[in-house]
Amino acid sequence: MAPQTGSTEKEAQPVSTFPQLFTWEEIRTHNGRGQGREQWLVIDRKVYDVSKFSKRHPGGSRVISHYAGQDATKSLLEDFRELRCAIEKMGLLRPSSSFFFLIFLHLLILDAASWLVVWYFGISLVPFLVGMALFTTAQIQMGWFQHDLGHCSVFSRPKWNRVMQVVVINLLKGLSASWWNHLHNQHHAKPNCFRKDPDLNMHPLLFSLGKTLSVELGKQKKKFMPYNYQHKYFIFLAPLALVPFFQLSIFYFTIKRKKWLDLFLFVSYNIRVCLMYIPLMGFNNFMVYYWLSRYLESTWFIWVSQMNHIPMDIDYDRNEDWVSTQLHATCNVKQSLFNDWFTGHLNFQIEHHLFPTMPRHNYWKAAPLVKALCNKHGIEYKSKPLLTAFLDILHSLKDSGDHWLEAYLHG
Template sequence: MPPASAVRTFTWEEIRASTKGASAKQPRVSTKEVVRSSAPRYIVIHRKVYDVSGDFVAWHPGGEVALTQLGEDASGAFDAFHTEAATEILANYYVGDLDPSEPTKHNAFVDDLSALRARLENEGQFCSSKAFFFRKFVEVCLISALAWTLLYRGQGSVLSMLAFGVLTGLFWQQTGWLSHDVLHHQLWTSRRLNHLTGTFLGNVLQGLSIGWWGHKHSNHHSTPNVHLSDPDIDTMPFLAWSEMALELFNDVREPTAAAFMVSHQPILYFPLLGLARMSWAYQSIIWQFAKGRIDGDTSAAGIFRFPTATVLELAGLILHWTWNIVGVWYCVGWVRTLPVLFFSQIIGGILLAVVFSLNHNGMKILTREESQITNHYELAVVTGRNVHGSALSTWFTGGLNYQIEHHMFPTLPRHRLSGIAEEVHSLCKKHHVPYHSTGLFSGLAEVVNRLARISQEARRRMATNIKTE
């Protein structure tokens, strides 16, 4: 690191200029350009500027998610996901400081939440209860064991197959919450051990690639409900969550598949949720064979690098599908195998996706410009929806009913979130940050109402286009 007198200072104009793409059609630099180009690419963390071009992505354990913060004040996102040791390693990429006259996202709300985080760390709250996670693992094993027992002993009866589908869907949902916890490094202090455990829970038991999921989910946590940045709201042409997603309707004058889907999205919403798990399973397989992963151009998500991660993940996916296909065939025969598997996928998709929808869908969606002036903690609050209710609600949602607290402190074990919710709510009141909590069914109503409003706007735009022909 250069002496203080030689430290270069940067303006936001310089920092954000490093993110510009080659043309109006590509306003921001692509991941491939960042990896292959020697041009500097900057992020800011606690007023220090780092160059994340070139080999940074190959080094970064989280892979490409760091690039969602290009040209941004990434202080909050960095603190949420990294230990103190990461700061020392990051020093290798330090190139200067933010000019003292330039603003950051830091404010009194950040100070209070940072103080809360420091206190939780000092109290050992970030250390998990191994007994809790062992109990959750036993629960999912019992659900699966019951499902397979009923299928085997039912001798192909309709009732046994329906019960198997419902219980297997529930098993995938609850295993999903458990793998989510582990891959947020809530279980073990060793990131490598969390990754191995997550591979077993995600790839083998659930049949979804944790590499694919990690890439998608990390980007979501980095930029929740930010238009064109958060992959969880990039659901066109099937669902549109904001007027910003309706750009294609500015010129639509005749029926298209996308126009039909969005125009009827409140009705199609729940049927689409049923297809979600099959879509994720397909994307998981495609992710493992996508160009850039097989040839090693980009890093694998997580601790293990290509090819180790790919071999482990493919082995896990093969084991999952072999076990499920052969197991169902053995219990009910080939003729009934496909319907049973299809039904269980439908149930699993609904049970998983309905909770995901409650977390953020229907909440405030920000433009990239708005996100640039919104700190990490405030972004977690205004884009998240908590679901209050009983212990059953918390069990069903895997603790994600404390979505706001989870986004603020993603590595805080699930069983600690309820203990800080009241304090977080109080801090939001103190700093006038809107904190939204609702019931399970009223939350779903909010989601559908948002879809209905956007659908109505899409139909209005199409009608206007037809009149102006």
């Protein structure tokens, strides 16, 4: 039972003005889908009506709705709260201006170099491929940097992060900041939770992920794809599907949500890139240059973003406490200068999920403290070499495909 007492901001009002007890069955019915569409949250054993606040939530209304009818207490582990306080006192949540300036400078140099190579050397095979490689690298590094900005970990003031994120992802990458934040905030709220984590949107159209969902698909005799071969077609199909998905979904999202500034800015990006490259190489060569770069970038992004998640627990929302949810859905990759740069420091996925606003250059300092906390409470802290992490994606996909096939044939 969850006692309801206390008060909070106007938008998130206590359900009752006097002390009252609610059963979990009562709380779960207020999940935003029943009569009246009320949304209740339990925070520190107090029940709040967040129906109005959800529309104003800075992370988007869906972040709140994913927790409606559940216990949304940030952490049930007192030790984690103490760790959070210790990390704040150590200054690990303060960004380094020089670090992020160098990050921004290096991606601008890569972007300029991609054009200069083609401009100076022409479009024979070698400069064409070198320019494409530089363009791809610049774009993926911009992606990691805008991710930092989206988590408000680059500047001390959130407004500066939001403005700079629009510059980087809209004007330099040709995507939408509003669209990215809408999806990514949901991912952090419920990572690897089917129907709540947008990163699982390709399930089950292309892939069967996790034992529970794979067995369910098999028993329902659903076969959108030959999932028992998904570990073989993932390499080519996943990045190939992501390119049109990103391009089409940003138009759909910005028009539906009336994000006209975002739409104007990323359309401006495409016009600028065309004006820069088409005069140098012609339209047909530019199409090959641009879309092959996007495919390579997508491949890079898919392997890095999924190496920390696909091999971990994928299931329906089990309403675990916040810390356990993050730890069961994430793992790390060993640190090295190359791994840090290649992954945008997302090799420290555990620390990133536990401390989303922590600047990436401090993950390695927090990692031993997080590992000690996990060891104390018997929680597995997974960290593996980069190539092992890549191979584990394929191993996990094969296992899930085998579960699907077994249930499909005999379920």
